[in-house]
Amino acid sequence: GNSVTQMEGPVTLSEEAFLTINCTYTATGYPSLFWYVQYPGEGLQLLLKATKADDKGSNKGFEATYRKETTSFHLEKGSVQVSDSAVYFCALSDSNTGNQFYFGTGTSLTVIP
């Protein structure tokens, strides 16, 4: 079946530190991969996406590369800011299962000044 596994949180970093949040997946077809971010009190917002192997999604300084050989889509940012504090969700949409998304459990990030 389809599933997404994210690294356990919470993650606490100092401002300007390097961020990596690991995400691995299993899929029965050809998935598209997404990172969503949820700021406190708000809904999930699409952060970035990649629709095929070796694609790199990027937005707001965040990047993730679709690695089919390792079934991974790790989220990275070179220098985090306090405003990046949020919960990050990795998700996939599989060609075999239509419009349903499968989400990881989320990773909470807190950035301290």
Added chain:
Amino acid sequence: GAGVSQSPRYKVAKRGQDVALRCDPISGHVSLFWYQQALGQGPEFLTYFQNEAQLDKSGLPSDRFFAERPEGSVSTLKIQRTQQEDSAVYLCASSWGEVRVYGYTFGSGTRLTVV
């Protein structure tokens, strides 16, 4: 509208009570989705509409859950005889195109607490 609007933002229901949660998608978005997010978990799929047609309801946890979108715009998720395990945030999302390419736009959710 500018975004996906959900109401109410918070709902407290006594066990056994019926509730109705409303979603107003972005104008022109053909596809509409409902997800359930338990505390500390990722969202889990409930059901999917394309216009007024409910094309997938495989995620609805029991026959107490019912969703409709009669005119292809606003949708209502109804939960009958609520139980404590129904306590969660209910998220609505909409999309104008192929979701594997464009993703969803989510609303802020309705937090349901069953007491």
